[in-house]
Amino acid sequence: MKFDVAVVGASPAGLSAAASSARTDARTVLIDRDLTSVPNANTIFEGMASAACLNVEPFSIHQVRGMRLISPSGHSLEIDAGGHFLDRKGFYAHYLNSAADYGAEIIESEVRSVSRSADGMELFLSTGDVIDARIVIDAAGVDSQLASSLGIKTMRHPDDVAWAIEVDVRHPGIGEEDRFEYWVGSIAPGWKATFSPAGEDMATLGVFVRRHGRDVQRFLETFLKKFISRRAGSHPGLERMRILGTRRGGDPIAVLPGRIVDDGIMVTGGAAAQSGLAYSMRAGEICGDVAGRAALERDPSRERLSEYSRRWWRELGFEYILGRASLERLRSMSDDEIDRLFISLSGRNLLVPGGLWRKSANAAFQLTKAMPSMLPRFLLNLLRF
Known part of the structure; x- marks a missing residue:
């Protein structure tokens, strides 16, 4: 069976990649070993969904007003940011059907191995079938061995999954x-x-x-x-x-993407350390769009597919770097330091409207005011990337 683009893994990123690729009119197939399995996502916040152009309200079964952070001694910080607990089955079914509606073929089978061929890539399925594709997208999650079997290191800091x-x-x-x-x-x-x-x-x-x-x-x-x-x-x-x-x-929330493209292959979602439901689906959308257009141009080269990597880093990369730096700083703090930080931040406005840079600047400003000793170590974590 021949396709322009083969997406391996019906993860949220995989569903998004398959739909996005099919929208370019590239002949697309989505392969997963168990199409009845439902992703783990539950609560998603409106700001993240909006940034990823994702409409989740039709799948909301419970709304929350925001987040409560709880410190070791029980101090809490409340951040007002509307969110939704999702009907996972309904959400998954909708996006699986959406990929099919855009023209992606759906195959339930396990991918046993992948290899390069004269015309692109070959996928060997547990059913005995062989898929020939110009471009393969690995969207099979953090445990995927597909890209790594080709010598591609898709994650930085993989021990921090x-x-x-x-x-x-x-x-x-x-x-x-x-x-x-x-x-x-x-x-x-x-x-x-x-x-x-x-x-x-x-x-x-x-x-x-x-x-x-x-x-x-x-x-x-x-x-x-x-x-x-x-x-x-x-x-x-x-x-x-x-x-x-x-x-x-x-x-992979505390992990960063490594190499996510090579000749004929791209990696997205958990397999590429792109965590979070909304952001992984946005990554899949970018990935599928680039793959579909590159396949139709008959150019599956690493140079051509690197458009995906550049777009992802430009749109979302800084937020992931900032997130890892913050999580690493938090992980290194003692219970007493965390408690003192929470007490110092109590009553401060940690969430402001606007873009990522404004939000980040406000958070850094509030943290510095609350606990100046945090700043040097936070900046050190940030500069390590």
Whole structure:
């Protein structure tokens, strides 16, 4: 079977890449080993969705007013930023159908291997079929070995992938809260922990663990005990909450993309350390657009495909660099430093309207005012990239 562009992985980035490629009229195929699997994304904030031109309101099952950051001793910072807990199945089905509507062919099969050929790339499927494509897009997530099998190092700092486990829980009233929570310091075993209210009696709890291997079950169990203890007053009987489902995976939020293009191959989404639902889908959209046009021009060279890398870094790269620098600084702080920072920032406006540079400048200004000693180490982390 011959195609102009083959997208491997029906991740959010893969769905976006397939639709974007098909829109250019390039003959596009999307391949995934399990089309019934649903991505892990749950809460998405409106600012991120808007920046990525993503309309998520039709899939919202619960709205939040913003985020609450919680320090080791229980101090909290509240940031007003509207967001939505998504109907994951509906969201995924919509974008899978959208890729098909634009003309992408959908194949459910595992890609066993990839190799270069005289005409481009060959994908060998578990069904025994062989896909010939001028360009292959690897969108198969953080565990993908597709690009690395061709000698491409797609991530910088790969040891900093956060291995996550999330559980969907049910308890009377737990989902009625109106803020997403982000726990940091020693109360978030392994690195960070989150609470996502999903409306009525439903919520999602999760831990994201760095540099402790992939088996993070013990970190989740510790966090659940701390969460139950903290919420005992507002939710009686929380120790009896029901766990309805569990999801595991990797989150490259503290990782940066490495090499994401080569002759005939491009990498997007989690496989390229492009974390976050909205931003990974925007990356996939850029990737698919460049791939489709390059395939129609019969130019799958690394030089031609590098348009994708340049556009991504220009549009989103600085935000990822700033994010990693901030997360690295936070990871190196003691509980006492985090508590003092939260106390100092209490009542300050951390979120202002405007573009990324204005938001970043305001955040840096507020942090410097609150805790001047943070600035040198933050700048050092920033300059390492």
